[in-house]
Amino acid sequence: MSDYLIGLTGGIASGKSALEREFVARGIFVADADLIARQIVEPGQAALGAVVDHFGASVLTTDGRLDRAGLRALVFDDEPARRALEAILHPIIRAQLHQQCRAAASTYAIAAIPLLTEGGGRNAYPWLDRILVVDALPATQKARLRQRDGIDDVLAEKMIAAQATRAQRLAIADDIVVNDGDLSHLRAAVAELDTRYRALSTRL
Template identity: 60%
Template sequence: MSRFVVGLTGGIASGKSEVTRRFEALGVSVADADLAARAVVTPGSPALAMISERFGPGMLLGDGALDRARLRAHVFADVAERKALEAITHPAIRELLRSQCEQATSPYAIAAIPLLTEAGGRQVYGWLDRVLVVDAPEAFQLARLMQRDGSDAVLAQRMIDAQATREQRLALADDVVSNAGHPDALQAQVEQLHHAYLQLADALG
């Protein structure tokens, strides 16, 4: 059971997944908020029942699963509706992430939370011991988004602008991985942090 938990976050296309994979390769358990978001709305879950009640049974497919495309189109057309959905799903996601981290068998665990800053940071995720931000220049994010998703510069910039600013994320950080160049430059940073986190976890006994 891991008593020491690191929250990992970063802007879109900053390289979070690559950094997470490198921690996993070192034997660190990772709880992923994106996967948790899917898990909490599976058929039969309390969150899915609340979504059906709040937004109507039309948000479910014939097999009882969530119609993600329809719900996404609905909530992104209305800020109030998006907030209503987040009020249902976010607490369930946080609880699942915390449970997964507590059950991890590695000396410490990582909770990968892309929207940690937007969700309220430490005030909402008070059980995080440290926050690690994967930081990249906006120009780097823009280029990666366009290459990865095939989006044009206008759309890519809009996606970046929809998130918290680089400065807001860095204000949360206890630790920073700089990802402004070749992926191989990440390894030394990850290994250094891994060693530090092992020491901090060990100090908890």
């Protein structure tokens, strides 16, 4: 059971997944909020029923699964709709993240939460001992988004603007890793953090 829990966050296309992989390679358990978010809206799950109750059956595909792309498009430019969706899903995601991290066999555990800042930061996740932010310049994020998703500058900028600002994320950070695309730098940063977190976890 892990009693020392780290929250990992960062803006879109900042390199959270790369950082996750480096921690996993060192034997550290990572609970992924995005994965949990997909699992809890599978057919038969209570969260899917709550989403359908609020948004209607139009958010389902013909085989009864959640139309993720359609729902994303529905809430992307509609603040009240997005807040309503978050109010349904976020409490369930938070509870499962906490449960999975506490049950982990590693010395400490990581909760990967892309929308940690937007979702209330420390107030929403009081069980986090530290927050690790992976940081990238907005220009770097935009370039990665264009390459990864095959989109234009306008959409990439819109996706970045829909999230918390870089300054807001850095304001809640205990630890920061700058991901400029240099994998050796990323590995060295994770090695240092892993040593630090293992030491901190033994002091409990």
